[in-house]
Amino acid sequence: MSGFSIPIVVRSYEMDALGHVNHAVYHQYAEVARMSGFTAAGCDWDGLMDDGVAPVLLSTTVNFRRELRANDRLEVTCEIKFGTGKTFNVNSMIIKADGTVAAEVYCIVGLMNLEARKLLTDPRAALVAGGFDPEKVAPTD
Template sequence: MTFRIPIQVRSYELDALGHVNHAVYHQYGEVARVAGFRAAGCDWNELGEKKLAPVLLSTTVNFRRELRADEHVEASCEAKFGSGKSFHLDTVLTKADGTISADITCVLGLMDLDARKLVADPKAALEAVGFDAAVLAPGS
């Protein structure tokens, strides 16, 4: 089962049209990514001690259905690692009735904060601080 976290739309997140402001979707994606990393056992303190930090390289939101005040959504988080320096953390925002409100695709890297460069194998570096990629695997 895919990792999910509930989110409730708050009135101050709305724009002049009465639906969630476009920038807030990025915040919802960040909520899912941080919660997903925690659920996968990533030790943020140890990551910081090793002078490593995830960095967002690109993000794309596809808006499908509007969200309005007091609606409840579930934000998923799925990690997809390949053989390079970057990886994907993707989020789908699903309304209570099962309608997809948006999907968010993010490309990240893991930066060595001293060298200011991406590490060659982000999955291995994350696993060294307790990250279990299987928790965020697609369809898990």
């Protein structure tokens, strides 16, 4: 589990021809959790942009475990792990109300200097300087 999660209810228009959630929607659920998790941790999106910095998604891997159907109630987690390089991991679990993991979403993210079009060398420090509290989205293993 992680230090942050957000509830989501599956909407009928997210279904595909097979009657379950379209694969692309899983990415959207993870994006909602990422944005909400960063905000809950104090990320000042406007401040980042004013400083000419923005997060960029570099890679996403989704492992689909169970199908989702209309009106399923979910918790989508957001867990951020920083290392020492230019990128960091933002992972989400999409969990059904009964505790079943429906999908695992693993992302690699960086912070880009929008003028230079290059990744910042220390994204954690840049986020923390802007008020981000990594403990609010840290793994709770």
